[in-house]
Amino acid sequence: MSQHFLDQFLFVALPYVCLFTFFLMTIYRYRMQSFSYSSLSSQFLENKHHFWAVVPFHYGILVITAGHLLAFAIPRSLLAWNSVPWRLYVLEISALAFGILTLIGLVGIVVRRLGNSKVRMVTTPTDWILFAMLLAQTVSGVCIALFYPWGSSWFATNMSPYLWSIVKLSPEVSFVAAMPHLVKLHVVLAFLTIGFFPFTRLVHILVIPNPYLWRKTQVVRWYGRKHSP
Amino acid sequence: MNIRSQVSMVFHLDKCIGCHTCSVACKNIWTDRKGADYMWWNNVETKPGTGYPTQWEDQEQYHGGWEKKDDQPIHIKSTGKARVVPNIFHNPYMPSMDDYYEPWTYDYQNLFNAEEGPDQPIAKPISMVTGEDIKIEAGPNWDDDLGGSQIYAANDPNLAGLSDQQRLQLSSVERLVMFYLPRICNHCLNPCCVASCPSGALYKRGEDGIVLIDQKKCRAWRSCVAACPYKKTYFNWFTGKSEKCILCFPRLEAGEAPACFHSCVGRIRYLGVLLYDADRLEEVANLPDDQLVEGHRSLILNPHDPEIIRKAQSAGIPDGVIESAQQSPVYKFVMDWKIALPPHIEYRTLPMLFYVPPMSPVIANFEDGLASHAMKNLFHGIDESRIPMQYFANLFGGGHEGVVRYAMGKQLAVRWHRRAETVGDVDDSRQVFTRGGLFD
Numbered sequence: 001m002s003q004h005f006l007d008q009f010l011f012v013a014l015p016y017v018c019l020f021t022f023f024l025m026t027i028y029r030y031r032m033q034s035f036s037y038s039s040l041s042s043q044f045l046e047n048k049h050h051f052w053a054v055v056p057f058h059y060g061i062l063v064i065t066a067g068h069l070l071a072f073a074i075p076r077s078l079l080a081w082n083s084v085p086w087r088l089y090v091l092e093i094s095a096l097a098f099g100i101l102t103l104i105g106l107v108g109i110v111v112r113r114l115g116n117s118k119v120r121m122v123t124t125p126t127d128w129i130l131f132a133m134l135l136a137q138t139v140s141g142v143c144i145a146l147f148y149p150w151g152s153s154w155f156a157t158n159m160s161p162y163l164w165s166i167v168k169l170s171p172e173v174s175f176v177a178a179m180p181h182l183v184k185l186h187v188v189l190a191f192l193t194i195g196f197f198p199f200t201r202l203v204h205i206l207v208i209p210n211p212y213l214w215r216k217t218q219v220v221r222w223y224g225r226k227h228s229p
Numbered sequence: 230m231n232i233r234s235q236v237s238m239v240f241h242l243d244k245c246i247g248c249h250t251c252s253v254a255c256k257n258i259w260t261d262r263k264g265a266d267y268m269w270w271n272n273v274e275t276k277p278g279t280g281y282p283t284q285w286e287d288q289e290q291y292h293g294g295w296e297k298k299d300d301q302p303i304h305i306k307s308t309g310k311a312r313v314v315p316n317i318f319h320n321p322y323m324p325s326m327d328d329y330y331e332p333w334t335y336d337y338q339n340l341f342n343a344e345e346g347p348d349q350p351i352a353k354p355i356s357m358v359t360g361e362d363i364k365i366e367a368g369p370n371w372d373d374d375l376g377g378s379q380i381y382a383a384n385d386p387n388l389a390g391l392s393d394q395q396r397l398q399l400s401s402v403e404r405l406v407m408f409y410l411p412r413i414c415n416h417c418l419n420p421c422c423v424a425s426c427p428s429g430a431l432y433k434r435g436e437d438g439i440v441l442i443d444q445k446k447c448r449a450w451r452s453c454v455a456a457c458p459y460k461k462t463y464f465n466w467f468t469g470k471s472e473k474c475i476l477c478f479p480r481l482e483a484g485e486a487p488a489c490f491h492s493c494v495g496r497i498r499y500l501g502v503l504l505y506d507a508d509r510l511e512e513v514a515n516l517p518d519d520q521l522v523e524g525h526r527s528l529i530l531n532p533h534d535p536e537i538i539r540k541a542q543s544a545g546i547p548d549g550v551i552e553s554a555q556q557s558p559v560y561k562f563v564m565d566w567k568i569a570l571p572p573h574i575e576y577r578t579l580p581m582l583f584y585v586p587p588m589s590p591v592i593a594n595f596e597d598g599l600a601s602h603a604m605k606n607l608f609h610g611i612d613e614s615r616i617p618m619q620y621f622a623n624l625f626g627g628g629h630e631g632v633v634r635y636a637m638g639k640q641l642a643v644r645w646h647r648r649a650e651t652v653g654d655v656d657d658s659r660q661v662f663t664r665g666g667l668f669d
Contacts, residue, residue: 038449038469045358045466047325058318117359118326122466207448209317209427213310217424222435225545 003177010188011162012171018195019166025198026206039204045118053112057105063098064141068155072163075156082153091152092145099142106131106138130200133193140186148180159187231507232530232537232544234554235418235438235581236476238490239499239562239569240411242587243640247409249273249370251489251498255413258488259475264467266332266357269369270474271489273411277385277399277620278372280410282328285460286386286573292322293458294421294576295514303515303577305425307455313427322455326466330367332357358466376407387623395617406615408587410624411497413489414461414474415572415580416440418505418528419514422473425456430471437502438581439476447471458576501557502550503581504530504541514577521574522632528579529564532557559583568636570625586625586636588644589615611637 030037043050071078082088110131113123145151162175176187197203255271274280288294288306296306307322335352343350356363372381377400388396398404416433420440423431430446431453433439442453442462449469453462462473477487485491490498505528513524530537532554541551554560562569562583569583611634612618621637622630642657649657 034445035468035470038447040469041449041451041464042466043319043323043325043451044454044464045326047323047327051319054318117361118331118466121359204448207428209313209429209448209450211429212313212427215429218420219423219426219429219432220435221432224436 007173007177010184011173011176014188015166015171015191018191021195022197026203029198029203030206037203037207038201040122040201042113042119042122045122046112046116049108049112049116053105053108055105056101057109060098060100060102060105061138064095064102067095067098067152071152071155072160075160078152078156082150082156088150088152092150095152096142096145099138099145103138103142106135110135126200130196130202133189133196137186137189137193140182140189144182144186148183230540232504232541232546233435233438233507234541234546234550235416235503235505236481237416237438237501237503237557237559237563238413238582239501239559239585240582241497241499241562241569241585242408242410243585244495244497245273245409245411245587246495247273247275247374248494250492250494251411252369254488254492255474258477260472262467263357264465265463265472267326267329267369268463268465268472270461270463270472271411271413272369273409275370275373275376275382275407276410276624277376277382277388277407277616278378279381279384281330281369281371282324282460283367283371284384284386285458288458288576291324291455291458291460293456293460294573294578295419297515297577305421305456306458308425308452313425313450313452317427317450320451320455323451323464324454324460326358327367330369330371331363333363333365374407377402377405382407387620389623390619390628391617395619399616404615406589408616410572410584411489412459412461412572413582414440414476415459415578415582416474416476418507418579418581419510419577421456421458421576421578422453422462425452426450427452431462434478437478437481439478439481440473441475441478442471442473444468444470444472458573458578459580499558499562501559502532502554503557503559503563504532504537504546504551504554506530510579514579518575518627519629521577521627522570522629525571525574525579526564526567529560531564532560566639567632568639570632570636572625573627574625575627584625585640586621586633588637588640611641 043054082091113119113127113131148154158175158179162172165172165175176184179187193202251271252269252273256269259270260266260268269281272281280286285291285293292307294306295303297303308316308320333354334357336355337352340350340352354363354365355361372378375381379400383396383400388399391399399406416439418438420431420433423433423440426447427450428446428448430443430448432441432443434441447470449464449471451464451471453471453473454460454464456462457473462471464470465472477485477489480487480491486500490500509528513521513528516524530541532538532541532551538551542548559569562585569585571580571583574580614637618630618634618637621633622628625636626633645655646657648655
């Protein structure tokens with residue numbers, strides 16, 4: 001297969017297949033199997049190492065994901081921020097730090113699930129595949145941050161236009177075609193993770209409890225009345 | 230006034246023999262499933278004792294219930310609104326399976342399949358979580374009947390405030406005493422579990438006040454498990470959903486009593502409707518500690534009052550429910566006789582399960598080394614009770630003795646009265662009781 005076709009497959013066909021799967025299956029699962037939407041916490045079974053694995057991972061991945069989304073959404077503002085060297089350094093070092101935090105947490109999660117027989121019982125094959133994908137993704141991300149500086153800038157100039165071209169349904173492969181293999185791997189894994197998303201425990205991201213902060217303290221449901229008084 | 234009805238409960242501890250039939254009935258119907266195997270929606274504890282999960286009453290450890298600091302309004306002691314988001318990945322006050330016990334079964338197949346050998350084959354205990362061999366070190370009734378034990382009963386959080394002398398007496402062989410505390414969900418008026426749920430999966434049914442968990446909305450954030458001070462919401466480790474006592478609502482709706490009530494050998498359980506004023510919940514939940522029991526009672530409305538009946542009807546409460554409230558045994562126990570008290574009212578969840586505190590055993594007096602049944606002292610006064618009043622006050626009076634003393638005194642008076650009626654060798658005139666300081 002020529003390089004051209006490979007790029008077309010990995011950066012045009014695959015993203016659309018994954019995104020289509022993501023939207024279709026996420027909605028389908030929410031409508032048909034809403035019972036299965038759960039964070040499936042294992043804190044009850046193992047509470048000693050839980051904190052040191054789960055908390056670094058979640059705070060790390062949240063910040064990293066938010067950073068990627070920001071660079072995707074507002075690339076110009078990001079470039080403007082990076083135009084002053086010390087601001088670029090602060091951003092890059094923070095990103096790397098949170099990347100490493102994610103990695104530490106993820107390794108902790110895998111070790112904990114492997115090491116504790118109770119938690120192992122509630123870990124499915126799907127979970128192991130997901131952990132492998134996330135581990136590869138995090139390692140590649142940290143390596144990119146280390147070996148291909150300054151990611152925050154070239155993401156804004158190259159990756160953001162590519163992602164927007166996907167969104168706008170006129171894919172421009174040229175933005176990623178010239179990227180190093182490690183970056184290509186990271187992009188492909190990202191789309192695969194998105195496609196795999198609705199089949200995994202990751203769906204709990206979509207049910208974060210935002211109404212809690214605004215709702216009334218107590219909840220009452222009336223069966224005989226249409227509206228609660 | 231916002232009148233609502235609540236299916237409420239009274240457990241008469243003076244009649245409980247600790248047979249666990251209720252627990253078994255509940256287990257067989259509701260929690261005989263993978264992931265729920267360690268749950269006992271209904272459990273029976275020996276008191277003094279540590280209970281299930283171990284020392285659940287120690288809120289310094291579990292951080293359950295509502296907390297009131299000075300003049301501030303009450304807040305959830307574990308993770309309230311401000312702290313739930315940063316703590317959502319790891320709940321700092323989540324109990325773990327070690328606090329309950331690891332469920333086990335036995336390898337019965339080995340009895341049939343074992344190789345022929347010099348020894349009898351045994352059925353080894355195996356974990357119901359992992360299937361591996363297990364050394365059983367805890368169970369749901371681990372300290373059953375171990376009142377007086379230095380390892381278990383001595384760690385009962387309700388012993389707080391008792392003198393060393395009193396503690397010593399509770400564990401000395403000849404004065405050993407214990408009673409049973411059957412527990413289910415209290416279906417509270419101010420449920421901490423409901424208030425803490427980030428997903429809004431927990432709710433109180435408007436019509437009958439039963440507190441339920443919507444299994445489709447529960448996302449395993451585990452806040453309810455940490456928040457319930459009675460530890461009556463449980464985390465199903467297999468499905469990743471929390472579960473709790475549902476007061477057998479499918480049975481209730483079909484006109485049957487909940488299974489634990491239905492199966493109770495001693496008939497200690499009473500079920501009845503109470504009408505209450507939902508508008509005053511917040512005010513009462515914020516009262517000072519020593520006013521909580523009375524305040525809780527003041528929420529409950531008199532179903533015989535024509536004004537209340539009229540308001541209840543206009544609030545949409547069906548006539549049948551009002552009629553049930555008028556016949557409610559719970560109303561008699563809690564409001565007419567005032568001998569049923571809420572457990573640990575200081576958690577401020579306003580529980581709707583009330584307990585009649587148990588009388589200590591009737592003892593003979595010893596005269597010249599012989600047991601004497603002379604009636605003048607046979608029924609000792611409540612202050613000479615083997616279980617100190619302070620203990621019951623910690624359990625049923627929010628730490629305050631007054632309401633408990635009244636409930637105990639009234640029961641003692643009934644005993645005297647019945648003795649006077651049936652045997653006729655005691656004086657049950659009012660002076661007997663006023664002399665003992667029971668009544669004014």
